[in-house]
Amino acid sequence: MSSADEILDIVDEHDRVVGRAPRGEVYARGLRHRCAFVLVRDADDRVFVHRRTADKLVYPSLHDMFVGGVVGAGESYDDAALREAEEELGVSGLPRPTFRFSFLYDDGGARSWWSAVYEVRCELPVRPQAEEVAWYAFLPVPELRRRLGEWEWVPDGLAAWQRLEAHRPAG
Template sequence: MKALSDKTNPVQKTDELVDIVDEGNNVIQSATRAEMRARNAIHRCSFVLVFNSKGKLFVQKRVSWKETYPSHFDPCPGGVVGAGESYEDNARREAEEEMGVHGVPLHPLFDFFFEDSITRLWGSMFFCVYDGTMVLQKEEVESGEFMDLESVKHLILHEPCCPDSKAGFETFIEEHYNDQFKILLEESGAG
């Protein structure tokens, strides 16, 4: 699975309106994506763990012209939530746009706060089980593959990885990847 493009725009969707939130995840205003990035304002993002029925996780590599974390691996792809958009609607839209994932239920897992020098966000993590054809969005995704969780753990320690997704994945492994989650994963079609 590979997607290529000759696009070199370093900031995508600069005029898209997003909700700016406070440290308690309450909407305080809307701003363009470019304004949000310039101020490093707290915003909302969705993240999706895409498993296949063998329990492997899909990891994508971002294109080199992404506005944040270019050429980084991403174990929980998703995106910036638009103004007035719900986390779930965004997660569903992003999974379909970036990877072609459709027709499967999304299951909410947890919310988390993340910040570094590039971004500050409230994230909402979802998971799904998908065995369909992955269709990668060439404007955002360079490549991707399903990996076992031990390989993903190794990857995030030794390769450039989106730090917000890395934080979300680590929270998932430490706090949510337990027997109860494994049963839920099996009931959703994996295992």
């Protein structure tokens, strides 16, 4: 089964399931669905940052400070967060990511999804998926903040980062 054939839950503005459709149809028709975002920190508290591959369906070649992806039909956000983090980082045995908050991302156009934001510490050696990740590094938070104005970022990840930063003490 290709990723375009993966079945996703379609949700309303209150995150209630109202139907199901293949991912390809969800993207083509701009249907609201669910995504999990996981901020990954290493043992030195640096954040995993990566540039998406050029062939990604959504936001190709842009930088992101989250790993994650769509939540499958009937899958919980918690399960999707762990599955996606392990897949994208190329690891197994991660601790369960800690839920922080959720929000409705809407770009005002055809892209809208409920976004559950998590954090996890990864002290394992990472081997990111070549199909997903073109470049990566663990960056100290001050460097990540400097790069926000220099690199082009995925807009949903940037929105999640800004919300996460608003709830943290400076430093």
